[in-house]
Amino acid sequence: MLKMERVEMIKDLQTRGLGPVAIAERLGIDRKTVSKYMAMETFGERRPSHSVDKPSKLDPFKPLIREWLEEDRKNRYKQRHTAKRIHTRLMEECPGYDASYPLVQRYVKSLREDQYEEGTQELVWHPGEAQADFGEADFYDVNGEKRSYKYLCVTFPYSNAGYTQLFGGETAECVAQGLKDIFHRIGGVPRRIVFDNASGVGRRVSEHVRMAEFFLRFKAHYGFQVTFCNPAAGHEKGNVENKVGYFRRNLFVPIQTVVDVRVFNEQLLERCEKDWQREHYKKGTSIERLFSDDRRALLYLPTASFPVCRYARLKTDGYGKFQVDGKHFYSSSPELAGREIVVRITAHTIEPLLPTGEPISIHDRRFGNQRTDTVDVRTTLSRLLRSPGSWRNSAVRDAAPEILRTSMDALGRTELKEALRLMHDLTSRYDFETAIQAMDDAARLGRLTSANASVLAARLATFTPTEPQKVDLSLYDAMLETGRSVQ
Secondary structure, three states: OOOHHHHHHHHHHHHOOOOHHHHHHHHOOOHHHHHHHHHOOOOOOOOOOOOOOOOOOOHHHHHHHHHHHHHHOOOOHHHOOOHHHHHHHHHHHOOOOOOOHHHHHHHHHHHHHHHHOOOOOOOOOOOOEEEEEEEEEEEEOOOOOEEEEEEEEEEEOOOOEEEEEEEOOOOHHHHHHHHHHHHHHHOOEOOEEEEOOOOOOEEEEOOEEEEOHHHHHHHHHHOOEEEEOOOOOHHHHHHHHHHHHHHHHHHOOOOOEOOOHHHHHHHHHHHHHHHHHOEOOOOOOEHHHHHHHHHHOOEOOOOOOOOOOEEEEEEOOOOOEEEEOOOEEEEOOHHHOOOEEEEEEOOOEEEEEOOOOOEOOOEEOOOOOOOEEEOOHHHHHHHHHHOHHHHHHOHHHHHOOHHHHHHHHOOOHHHHHHHHHHHHHHHHHOOHHHHHHHHHHHHHOOOOOHHHHHHHHHHHHHOOOOOOOOOOOHHHHHHHOOOOOOO
């Protein structure tokens, strides 16, 4: 049966005098099909006939199928019969069974649809109550490579207002950071938040609820109540589940580029609030106006802000690395190899700490099931100064631009040590990126000296033009181009 749009095109071309062959060629349709519709004179909609159940090969086995599915309601969701498993069991256990798999599949689907027709109770949500859940979507990083992020959705079912925040995973730190940022954005705390059985927050097993200690601290600080859904009862947080898909379609299509996830999250808060201008799907007024009722029902923010981090005592290996989340390794400092250190863990960063509490380095936190190794090359410079012979196999060399790397490869041991000392001093004075950039610029000019690199580093660290540059700095660069040495 052709769609009515195609039939109308056939009749239109027919009225213009084209024959069945010409119409078939133009529309790419079989000539016999074209002739059939050219001969038709009426296209009124026919009254649908009442469906009549016809005898089926499956009829003798339907009571057994219903019995198996009824037993399934007592079992875990992932240990229930699929249509394929039912078909296999019938072949194995029931002599004379010769029905096809598609027949079983259609019947099982119809039974499950009948179960859903019973409906679920429409829950009443009051102002100030919220739901929370995670979704997942792809994004581009600064290098144009695609990677997956989790995004926390928090919705207020009374008004249908919602927020979302991006994270690498679903840990308790991620949940707490997202909630905290939203709380402070709206100026209050929801009275109650409904969660799924998210492993980072806690879990409900039968009537018992266990929450992660870190999240218990966060909950106690802000004073909200927590409810976990019953298993296989998605309607208990249907508002946020719908919003997970809504945000993915409306905020993350086309695929977005994330350079700094924290900056991106600040922008997401604003983008979510712009969505509130639309009308509520049922209540006939804007989401923004309804959210004012939610806002009035919120709990007050505590006077002190909650530090969204936890601390762990971890043992470093022979390279000064330590392990977080099972598969992710981070560098501290070579001097701390084989020692126990304190590590601060946040939603976005991993920070090994000195005994004074100052961070040795700040790593972007890694997530996922694949092993990762994150090295802060700044922490290896002091060790490299003592053994410059390891320059060729160091992470510092890999981080250096090609021109600087080639220049330092050509240096003798004494000159190389002076170049590394220069890199260490500039890193301490400014930062590693500025030091590398300044030394690379000096190498490009043909004179890698302490004086030249220091001048270039100072320029990079302090020169931030607010208008088009009028000074020709190439004149100063030319003064530095004389030879190649480290002094």
